[in-house]
Structure formats: structure tokens, C-alpha cells
Amino acid sequence: MEPNLLTHKQQLMLDAVRKLIRRGDTTGLERLLGKRRPVEVAGLFPHLNDWEARNLVNTLVARDHASAARVLLEVDPPVAPNLLAWVERDDLVKMVQSLPSGDATALLRYLPEETATEVVQLLETTVSEEVEELLSYDPDTAGGLMSTDVFVLKEDVTIGEAIADLQRNSDSMAMAFYLYVVNDADQLVGVLSLRSLLTHPPETRLKDIMITEVLRVKTYTDQEEVAQMVAKYDLVAIPVVDDFNKLVGIVTVDDVLDVIREEATEDILKMAGTDEDDMVSRSMFTAVRARIPWIGVTLLAGLVASEIVRAYLSTLESLVLLAGFMPVIVGLSGNAGNQSAALVARGISLDQMEARALTRYILRELRVGLALGVLCGLALAGFVRLRYPDTLVLGLAAGGSATISMVAAMLFGALSPLVLRRLHLDPNMATGPLVSTIVDVLGICVYFALSSALLEWFAE
Amino acid sequence: MEPNLLTHKQQLMLDAVRKLIRRGDTTGLERLLGKRRPVEVAGLFPHLNDWEARNLVNTLVARDHASAARVLLEVDPPVAPNLLAWVERDDLVKMVQSLPSGDATALLRYLPEETATEVVQLLETTVSEEVEELLSYDPDTAGGLMSTDVFVLKEDVTIGEAIADLQRNSDSMAMAFYLYVVNDADQLVGVLSLRSLLTHPPETRLKDIMITEVLRVKTYTDQEEVAQMVAKYDLVAIPVVDDFNKLVGIVTVDDVLDVIREEATEDILKMAGTDEDDMVSRSMFTAVRARIPWIGVTLLAGLVASEIVRAYLSTLESLVLLAGFMPVIVGLSGNAGNQSAALVARGISLDQMEARALTRYILRELRVGLALGVLCGLALAGFVRLRYPDTLVLGLAAGGSATISMVAAMLFGALSPLVLRRLHLDPNMATGPLVSTIVDVLGICVYFALSSALLEWFAE
Structure with missing residues (x-):
């Protein structure tokens, strides 16, 4: 397909x-x-x-x-x-x-x-x-999402009157699946399914058969929260009220579908360091403007990395082969950090990341990080030992810093969506170039610090 | 919030x-x-x-x-x-x-x-x-998503009979918003809204007022396609038929909401190189198993990169400072490639990536890549020239390979979701570690090939 x-x-x-x-x-x-x-x-x-x-x-x-x-x-x-x-x-x-x-x-x-x-x-x-x-x-x-074409009736109306009213307004409501019931002050007091009009005698008053526990949102409720409520309670529409509980509109499930797709697209493109304008615009300028911020951050981080390498130039000169394993340290920690960040950020978006379980979650990432880090470190050290049998330092430095930087990257990756949320920023930003670049610089620091320490130690 | x-x-x-x-x-x-x-x-x-x-x-x-x-x-x-x-x-x-x-x-x-x-x-x-x-x-x-509790009536039934039937089965259907009409062979021939039962005289036959152009899906239609149809046509439910057009069930919009959220989660976690089991399981083993494939790919790619560096060891020895700019080349091309891949993959998921516009789209990525690549290349070359005034080769090599590898990365990033789709694989895989690692190795090749050529040229 x-x-x-x-x-x-x-x-x-x-x-x-x-x-x-x-x-x-x-x-x-x-x-x-x-x-x-x-x-x-x-x-x-x-x-x-x-x-x-x-x-x-x-x-x-x-x-x-x-x-x-x-x-x-x-x-x-x-x-x-x-x-x-x-x-x-x-x-x-x-x-x-x-x-x-x-x-x-x-x-x-x-x-x-x-x-x-x-x-x-x-x-x-x-x-x-x-x-x-x-x-x-x-x-x-x-409020920005709602439609104001709601089928609203007063609580004292009978079913017979309601049906007559519905017949008069037969085509004005696009998605009339529920009837909302209000009191004399236009406040939302109940809801009825269309079907209940058919299954009760015509002289019944709406207030006697309506469901009074109505889920509702405020005009200023964030669209993401509206979407979560509609999805959680399997609704076809949710009423919108103002601060005085006056019914002002409904949000229907078709709009919620659009919101969910839109938010997912936003999250995904934010993870990659660009935005929606970039996806649809034909203009090169829009594309460059959308992408340049994170590319700029990457460039800056790269320059910081080059300064770190410069600081360790004597280490590098005494063992030029060290340069060969910079990409693998950077790649491993970047990937590991991104996996952790994506998991936590998506968990937050889906409302599955409970506050109480956070400590447990961070500990889990730490353990997974240790397991993956030790596995990769051993594999890397083993490869280096076989490929370059003359030097012991190279294998120890590469393997050791792979382990250390992966554990650090995963902790950092798991924590940053939580920190971003605490700062009222979007947790998905963490999965983007932000974490990758910081983790890259971190990995290079660890690698050269460890290498230089090992070289000194073995020279003694 | x-x-x-x-x-x-x-x-x-x-x-x-x-x-x-x-x-x-x-x-x-x-x-x-x-x-x-x-x-x-x-x-x-x-x-x-x-x-x-x-x-x-x-x-x-x-x-x-x-x-x-x-x-x-x-x-x-x-x-x-x-x-x-x-x-x-x-x-x-x-x-x-x-x-x-x-x-x-x-x-x-x-x-x-x-x-x-x-x-x-x-x-x-x-x-x-x-x-x-x-x-x-x-x-x-x-078929796997549908509910079989559908309110179905024969086409010769009158509205009065339909209402009586509905009253008898008053609570068995969870989401009865539409009535589906079938012929004597149980084949789907029409649909009615509950409301139309109220707005026509009781002796009307269903076949005289039903809508005969009914959107439907087959039992084997992929859930993603079902979700796209429901979203596109703003439906509350869609009927499911078998190959003989016999009505066998309906998929309701609440299930479609779950599908859309689930697919977005899948896409996002796939982009980061892990999966949904990892998000919810408390077991460390599950987490390691979910993440290790891409971590392994990254490790392998890193080892390939180290072999490339080894092949250019004499180049590196004659200009050790070259090592300092490996991370920035790798970081820039990785990011740029990921942006392109995410845009194209999401466009495909949302059904917005029209086949006819592909050439235009690839050309656009090429132009954006050139613009970003030249900008970053100049910035990088400028920085290196100021920081290391003694060497001309370093700035030329770093700037030049940033430009070349970014353009290549963006082309590669834009093309790979398309290639993956052609191979009937998930286009979102492209945004994951797959593109990053290949693009990393590519960047290092370009960098050292260019550096070594420049060094030779200036030595002459």
C-alpha cells in the first residue's frame, strides 16, 4: 500500500x-x-x-x-x-x-x-x-476549535417538543449526536443522546431523563487537553462552557482528530529540528529559516568540541590513532541519549509518565544505560585490542569512555524532557539536536580526559 | 499545564x-x-x-x-x-x-x-x-479493529418499524449514530443518520431516504488507511464489509483516535531507534533488546569510520588539528540529513507527499542544502582561519567538507524515506539512526579525502 x-x-x-x-x-x-x-x-x-x-x-x-x-x-x-x-x-x-x-x-x-x-x-x-x-x-x-452550531434545549422542554424542534432545524447542525440541555441562565446542566429521544414517551421532560454528569471544557482549555479528554472518554463531541458554566459551543471529534495528527507532526518535526512551515512551503527561504537555528547550535557545539580537542592537542599528538574513535564515542552517546529522551518525551505527551514513578524510571534508564554502555564498551575495547595490538591505552580509553559517556547521555536524555517541562517548554525539544549536541560535546570531553589520564598513568 | x-x-x-x-x-x-x-x-x-x-x-x-x-x-x-x-x-x-x-x-x-x-x-x-x-x-x-455490534436494518423496513426496533435494542449498541441498511443478501446498500428517523414520516421506507453512496472499508484494509478515511471524511464510524460486500462490522472514531495516537508513537520511537515495548515495560532486558539493534549499527558505523581515519593516518599525522573538526562535520551533516528525512517521512505518513511533486521536492532539498551548506561552510572556514591563522588547509578542508557533506546528507536524507517505501519498509526508519550513521561515515570520508587532496596540492 x-x-x-x-x-x-x-x-x-x-x-x-x-x-x-x-x-x-x-x-x-x-x-x-x-x-x-x-x-x-x-x-x-x-x-x-x-x-x-x-x-x-x-x-x-x-x-x-x-x-x-x-x-x-x-x-x-x-x-x-x-x-x-x-x-x-x-x-x-x-x-x-x-x-x-x-x-x-x-x-x-x-x-x-x-x-x-x-x-x-x-x-x-x-x-x-x-x-x-x-x-x-x-x-x-x-474556544478556537469549537463550533457554535450546537443543538441546545431548555431542561423543561418535553421529548415531543424536542423532536419537533429537531425537525424544524433539520439541516443546520453538522454533527448533532448529542442534545445539550441548559437551564434558564443558559448554563449547561445535562446531555442526552439522540437515541434517548426515540426510546422515551413524548411527554417526558428532558430534565427527567438527561445525564447530569457532563464532561466539559472551558473556552481557554488547551487543545491538547481537549483531545486527551475526548480520546480518554471515547466521546464524539465535548461541550465548551465559559467561566459561568454557560454553554458556548462544542468541539467535535473530527476536529480532535486533526489536533492529534497536527500535534504528532509538530512533535516529530521538532525532534528533527525543523517545523511545519518547512514541510508545506515551497519557498527556500522558509526552509532555511526553519532549519538554521538548530544547525547553528550544532555548528557552535562543534566549535566547542574543536576547542576541547585543541586543549588536548599534546595527548592527541602522542597517540594520533585516538582521533579514529571520536566518531564512535559521539555516535553511541548521541543515539543512546536520543532513545531515552524520545521515550520520556512521548510518555509525557501521552500522559503516561506519572510523577510518582519518575525516580523508578530514572533508575531504570541508569541500569539500561549501564548494561548498554558496558556491552558497547567491551565490544569496542575488544575490537581496538585486536586491531591495534601495540597499544593498550587506545582500547581502554575508547571502551571506557564509550561506557561512561553512554550512561551519562542516557541520564541526561531522560532528565532533559522533565527539566524542559518544568521550565514550561516543550519536552519534545529534548529529542532534537539539543540533547545530541550537548551529549556530543560531553562524549568528547570524557574521551580526551580519560585518554590523557591513561596515557600519563601508563607513562609513569 | x-x-x-x-x-x-x-x-x-x-x-x-x-x-x-x-x-x-x-x-x-x-x-x-x-x-x-x-x-x-x-x-x-x-x-x-x-x-x-x-x-x-x-x-x-x-x-x-x-x-x-x-x-x-x-x-x-x-x-x-x-x-x-x-x-x-x-x-x-x-x-x-x-x-x-x-x-x-x-x-x-x-x-x-x-x-x-x-x-x-x-x-x-x-x-x-x-x-x-x-x-x-x-x-x-x-477486521481486527471493528466492533460487530452494528445496528443493521433491511431496506424494505419503514421508519416506524426501525424506531420500534431501536427501542427494543435500546442499550446494546455503544455508538449507534448511523443506521446501516442492507439488502436481502446482507450486502451494504445504504446509510441513515439517527436524526433522519425523526425528520421523516413513519411509513417511509428506508430505501427511499437512505444515502446510497456509503464509504466503506474491507476487513483486510490496513488500520492506517481506515484512520485516514475517517479523518478525511470527518466520519464517526465507517462500515466494514467482506469481499462480497456483506456488512460485517463497523470501526468507530474512538478506535481510530487510538490508532492515530499509536501510529504517531510508533513513528516517534522508531525515529529514535527504539519501540513501544521499551516505553511501557519495566524490564531492563526488554529495554536493552529494543535499543541494541540501532546501537549496534552505530557501533559498526563507528568502527568503519575508525578504519577510514586509519587509512588517512598520514594525512592526520601531518596536521593533527584536523581531528578537532571531525565532530562538527559529522554533527552538521547528521542534523541536516535528519531534518530532510523527517520532513519527507512525515509527509508520506500524512499522505501529503504527492508522487508528481517528488522531483520538485528533491530539487528544493538540494537548493536548501546548498544554501545551508554554503552558510555553514563559510562560517566554519572563517572561524578556523581566525583561530588557526598559520594554516590555510584546515579552514578550506573544514569549510569545504561541511558544505559538501551537508548537501549530500540532505539529498540522502530526502531520498531514503522514498527508497524505504519503495522497498515496502517504513519510511520513518530513515529518520532514525540509519541515516545518521551512514551520513556520519560519509562526512568523514569527504573530510579526509578533501583534506588529504588539499595537503598534497599545497605541498606541491
């Missing part, structure tokens, strides 16, 4: 779309696209060149603002702003107007700040007030 | 549970746990020592097999087998019997193969047949 290749059906559609764009056949294009789901149309963009993409955007907008908006909302987040840049301001206003406020806000967040402000000013007052409030939430919180 | 610390409420509950266990007060324990959700009870286990955990398992099983089974299903997958090992075989049979077949299969998968076979033999025939069929699916496919 090669996930990134188009299926045959998708390939046929793509070919047809490109042909119609080349021919300028907008009628044919409109007919072809009219039948497709927004997400399928959105999936075409990565395969089009700029000219084709621009043509497709124009055709979509000219046909129908609402469905053009739906398509652009399904485009991968980092690509959407480029496509929206081709849309005229008046069309943007109509597109935003056509969407429910949650989606409207999502679309506005793709625009540059000035353009977004201009568009909001041109909206009808009723829409702009809601949108402005939603825009005020941090996009990485429940 | 420190996600791994217990909330105050959780801490109070944990303290109470531990106290009751210590006192042997099973009645108190049963009363306390009776009110909690299974996932909350399951969350206690990581915070208990073995003796406490064993006591808690015994109390749960003695109280009620069905709810004990529910709790153990919510325990983190790698921990559950340890807990189940304390349960007697007769109790296991009763626990499996108490669950719907999908969950029963999940529980059986936690048991060692022999125990599972024994338990299945002791089940009632009706249950064991279903369970045996489910056990036959690969756990990483839709």
Missing part, C-alpha cells in the same frame, strides 16, 4: 479537471465538480500547478460562494492561505457570510490580519459580532 | 483506594469503585505497585466479571497483559462471555496464545464461533 499515490478513480478525476482547466471549459468544470464532496475537490490542489490552482479557485468562487468556502476549508491548513490570496475581497465577504460562525472564523484565520479585519467590517452586524467573539479565542484552545 | 500530574480529585481517589487496599477493606473498595467510570478505575493502575494492582484486580473480578472486563479493556494496551495474568482461567471465561464479541476479542488478544485458546474452548458455542472469526483477522486491519 502506497498511501500517497492517487487511486485510479482520483487520477481520472484529476486528469479530467486539468484538461477542462486547460481548455477553459468552466461549464464542464462546474458540472464535474458539482457532484464531488468538498474534501475531494480540496484534494486536487496539491496536484495542480499555480496557474491551474488559480483557475480552479476562480471557477469555484464564480459558481457558488458557499461551496467554494466549504472546499477551501478542507484544503490542508498551510496551503489554504495561498489559495485565498487569489480571491477578491467582495467574494471573501460573501464566502464568510455563507458559513456558520465557527467555520467562518476558521476561514478568516487563514487570511492576513489586515484583510481579515476588512472582511469582518463588511459583514452584517449579527454575523460580525459572533465572528469577532470567536476570533478573540486563541486558536490552540477549545 | 502539566498533563501527567494527577488532578486533585484523582489524587484524592487514588489515596483512598490505596488506603482501602492496605486495610484489606474490600467492601469499602467495592463501594468506592462502583460509582466510577471504567476508564477512571483503569487510570489508577500506573500509580499502584504490583501488590496493590493485584489486589485491585482481584477485588474487581470478585465483584462483577462484566465491569472488571470493562476496566481492563481501558487499561493501556501494553500494561493489560500483566494485569490479566493474575486472573484465574474460570474468571477469564466469565469475563470474555460478558462482553460483546468485538470487546471479547480485544480482551482475548491480551492473553498469551495458549491461555486464549483454552478460554475460547470453554466459551459457549455461539460466542466462541463469533470470537474465533474475529480473532482470525490481523489486529492491524479493519
Whole structure:
């Protein structure tokens, strides 16, 4: 299975779309696209060149603002702003107007700040007030993620009335799986499944059958915490309340899926010392800017390492062969440190790293480090002894410092995500070039200090 | 926000549970746990020592097999087998019997193969047949993930009959958000939302209002592909069919969430050269076994590097200072290669790396590599020139090989996930020690080859 290749059906559609764009056949294009789901149309963009993409955007907008908006909302987040840049301001206003406020806000967040402000000013007052409030939430919180299209009923309503209400508003809610129940002050007091409407007599009041223990999040709850709650309790949606427990929206599981994928991507790219912009941007400048910080740190660490070697130049001159084993010491400790750091950082992300067990965990890494360190040290010393039978110091220095620096690297690797978290930084940074470079320098220090001590000792 | 610390409420509950266990007060324990959700009870286990955990398992099983089974299903997958090992075989049979077949299969998968076979033999025939069929699916496919408790109706049924049916089976389906419609041969022909039952007259036949374009997966569809479909189309559940289009189960979004988190963890740990067993196991042996393969590869690569240095020993002897810049060359090319590899591997995982754009992408990495390589090469050469004004060769060799090896590393890093995928291996392996070690050896080759050539050239 090669996930990134188009299926045959998708390939046929793509070919047809490109042909119609080349021919300028907008009628044919409109007919072809009219039948497709927004997400399928959105999936075409990565395969089009700029000219084709621009043509497709124009055709979509000219046909129908609402469905053009739906398509652009399904485009991968980092690509959407480029496509929206081709849309005229008046069309943007109509597109935003056509969407429910949650989606409207999502679309506005793709625009540059000035353009977004201009568009909001041109909206009808009723829409702009809601949108402005939603825009005020941090996009990485429940408030920034939520949809405001919730099916809400008062607690005194009967099931019969609820069903009638649902029939009237039949198509406005995208994901109505739960009914939320509020009191007269609009405070969240209960929840009902749609199914319970069918399984109780119509005259029953909602407050008599609703579940009153409702899991909820605040508008300012971090999106990662929202995702963890939805995943932990197997929810399809979670209600969002303000500080007065007033229901203001819901976060649905499809948004949570996106959050989890996004956070994983962030973690992975951070581990490698770059970021998401780098993954999607076509610009060389963005790529260089994303990668240069850690490359710079590596360069600096390398220069520090060169100073250490310089300090031990006389040691090195008396046994030039020492240089040959610098890479293996550095490589082993870097790898060992990274393994420990990745384990602890991921454990923290998954909420599996309990505070009480930390001491036990650190002790375990220490023992694993000793085991691996002694194994590698012996193997290395053995190899050196066989390959260079004339010198005893070389084998002892290489083997001994492999052991010492691996143990140190694993302790350092396991501790640094914890220290980063304590400093309110991202624990995943530890797995990146940060730990590798520090551990590299450490390994070289250990190696030369040990070598020079051994050389002196054997010279006596 | 420190996600791994217990909330105050959780801490109070944990303290109470531990106290009751210590006192042997099973009645108190049963009363306390009776009110909690299974996932909350399951969350206690990581915070208990073995003796406490064993006591808690015994109390749960003695109280009620069905709810004990529910709790153990919510325990983190790698921990559950340890807990189940304390349960007697007769109790296991009763626990499996108490669950719907999908969950029963999940529980059986936690048991060692022999125990599972024994338990299945002791089940009632009706249950064991279903369970045996489910056990036959690969756990990483839709078949292994699906639940068989689906609300299925024939296409000729009316809405009124459907509602009556739903009322009769009111509590058997955990996540009934969609109704699936089949024909007389049990083939999937349509889908309905629960809501549409409320918004159409009772005499309407399902086939007249059902949506006939139903997204579906096969029993053998890989779980990653299932997750991608659910995420792409914002589904709450996806039906699973066999090769004859017969509906056999559904995969719900809560399972998909788990898959996505699990795959991200796998990717991240693979990048660091270890695996999930290592993260959860307390055994040192498991940890060493998980990490030793890549540590071994690193050791071997280091020995190869030492052979390269040995081959250039005369070069090194004539300019010992060369040794000081080996770590920086190795560090820079390792980092640069890893950044490229992580970007491409993650792009493939997220299905964003389109086949058509590959050439463009490789060219971009080449340009970014040149830019970063030249920048670092100049900085390094400048530093060396200032620090060691007597030698021109050192600066040229260090700067030149930084540039060359970084460009080579980035090309290699970008290409290797693609090559791995072509070989049907996991593209994420590229980001691990594999690329780092190869790139390290490459960097050292370039460095010494260039240094020796420069030394000869300047000596002439």
C-alpha cells in the first residue's frame, strides 16, 4: 500500500479537471465538480500547478460562494492561505457570510490580519459580532476549535417538543449526536443522546431523563487537553462552557482528530529540528529559516568540541590513532541519549509518565544505560585490542569512555524532557539536536580526559 | 499545564483506594469503585505497585466479571497483559462471555496464545464461533479493529418499524449514530443518520431516504488507511464489509483516535531507534533488546569510520588539528540529513507527499542544502582561519567538507524515506539512526579525502 499515490478513480478525476482547466471549459468544470464532496475537490490542489490552482479557485468562487468556502476549508491548513490570496475581497465577504460562525472564523484565520479585519467590517452586524467573539479565542484552545452550531434545549422542554424542534432545524447542525440541555441562565446542566429521544414517551421532560454528569471544557482549555479528554472518554463531541458554566459551543471529534495528527507532526518535526512551515512551503527561504537555528547550535557545539580537542592537542599528538574513535564515542552517546529522551518525551505527551514513578524510571534508564554502555564498551575495547595490538591505552580509553559517556547521555536524555517541562517548554525539544549536541560535546570531553589520564598513568 | 500530574480529585481517589487496599477493606473498595467510570478505575493502575494492582484486580473480578472486563479493556494496551495474568482461567471465561464479541476479542488478544485458546474452548458455542472469526483477522486491519455490534436494518423496513426496533435494542449498541441498511443478501446498500428517523414520516421506507453512496472499508484494509478515511471524511464510524460486500462490522472514531495516537508513537520511537515495548515495560532486558539493534549499527558505523581515519593516518599525522573538526562535520551533516528525512517521512505518513511533486521536492532539498551548506561552510572556514591563522588547509578542508557533506546528507536524507517505501519498509526508519550513521561515515570520508587532496596540492 502506497498511501500517497492517487487511486485510479482520483487520477481520472484529476486528469479530467486539468484538461477542462486547460481548455477553459468552466461549464464542464462546474458540472464535474458539482457532484464531488468538498474534501475531494480540496484534494486536487496539491496536484495542480499555480496557474491551474488559480483557475480552479476562480471557477469555484464564480459558481457558488458557499461551496467554494466549504472546499477551501478542507484544503490542508498551510496551503489554504495561498489559495485565498487569489480571491477578491467582495467574494471573501460573501464566502464568510455563507458559513456558520465557527467555520467562518476558521476561514478568516487563514487570511492576513489586515484583510481579515476588512472582511469582518463588511459583514452584517449579527454575523460580525459572533465572528469577532470567536476570533478573540486563541486558536490552540477549545474556544478556537469549537463550533457554535450546537443543538441546545431548555431542561423543561418535553421529548415531543424536542423532536419537533429537531425537525424544524433539520439541516443546520453538522454533527448533532448529542442534545445539550441548559437551564434558564443558559448554563449547561445535562446531555442526552439522540437515541434517548426515540426510546422515551413524548411527554417526558428532558430534565427527567438527561445525564447530569457532563464532561466539559472551558473556552481557554488547551487543545491538547481537549483531545486527551475526548480520546480518554471515547466521546464524539465535548461541550465548551465559559467561566459561568454557560454553554458556548462544542468541539467535535473530527476536529480532535486533526489536533492529534497536527500535534504528532509538530512533535516529530521538532525532534528533527525543523517545523511545519518547512514541510508545506515551497519557498527556500522558509526552509532555511526553519532549519538554521538548530544547525547553528550544532555548528557552535562543534566549535566547542574543536576547542576541547585543541586543549588536548599534546595527548592527541602522542597517540594520533585516538582521533579514529571520536566518531564512535559521539555516535553511541548521541543515539543512546536520543532513545531515552524520545521515550520520556512521548510518555509525557501521552500522559503516561506519572510523577510518582519518575525516580523508578530514572533508575531504570541508569541500569539500561549501564548494561548498554558496558556491552558497547567491551565490544569496542575488544575490537581496538585486536586491531591495534601495540597499544593498550587506545582500547581502554575508547571502551571506557564509550561506557561512561553512554550512561551519562542516557541520564541526561531522560532528565532533559522533565527539566524542559518544568521550565514550561516543550519536552519534545529534548529529542532534537539539543540533547545530541550537548551529549556530543560531553562524549568528547570524557574521551580526551580519560585518554590523557591513561596515557600519563601508563607513562609513569 | 502539566498533563501527567494527577488532578486533585484523582489524587484524592487514588489515596483512598490505596488506603482501602492496605486495610484489606474490600467492601469499602467495592463501594468506592462502583460509582466510577471504567476508564477512571483503569487510570489508577500506573500509580499502584504490583501488590496493590493485584489486589485491585482481584477485588474487581470478585465483584462483577462484566465491569472488571470493562476496566481492563481501558487499561493501556501494553500494561493489560500483566494485569490479566493474575486472573484465574474460570474468571477469564466469565469475563470474555460478558462482553460483546468485538470487546471479547480485544480482551482475548491480551492473553498469551495458549491461555486464549483454552478460554475460547470453554466459551459457549455461539460466542466462541463469533470470537474465533474475529480473532482470525490481523489486529492491524479493519477486521481486527471493528466492533460487530452494528445496528443493521433491511431496506424494505419503514421508519416506524426501525424506531420500534431501536427501542427494543435500546442499550446494546455503544455508538449507534448511523443506521446501516442492507439488502436481502446482507450486502451494504445504504446509510441513515439517527436524526433522519425523526425528520421523516413513519411509513417511509428506508430505501427511499437512505444515502446510497456509503464509504466503506474491507476487513483486510490496513488500520492506517481506515484512520485516514475517517479523518478525511470527518466520519464517526465507517462500515466494514467482506469481499462480497456483506456488512460485517463497523470501526468507530474512538478506535481510530487510538490508532492515530499509536501510529504517531510508533513513528516517534522508531525515529529514535527504539519501540513501544521499551516505553511501557519495566524490564531492563526488554529495554536493552529494543535499543541494541540501532546501537549496534552505530557501533559498526563507528568502527568503519575508525578504519577510514586509519587509512588517512598520514594525512592526520601531518596536521593533527584536523581531528578537532571531525565532530562538527559529522554533527552538521547528521542534523541536516535528519531534518530532510523527517520532513519527507512525515509527509508520506500524512499522505501529503504527492508522487508528481517528488522531483520538485528533491530539487528544493538540494537548493536548501546548498544554501545551508554554503552558510555553514563559510562560517566554519572563517572561524578556523581566525583561530588557526598559520594554516590555510584546515579552514578550506573544514569549510569545504561541511558544505559538501551537508548537501549530500540532505539529498540522502530526502531520498531514503522514498527508497524505504519503495522497498515496502517504513519510511520513518530513515529518520532514525540509519541515516545518521551512514551520513556520519560519509562526512568523514569527504573530510579526509578533501583534506588529504588539499595537503598534497599545497605541498606541491
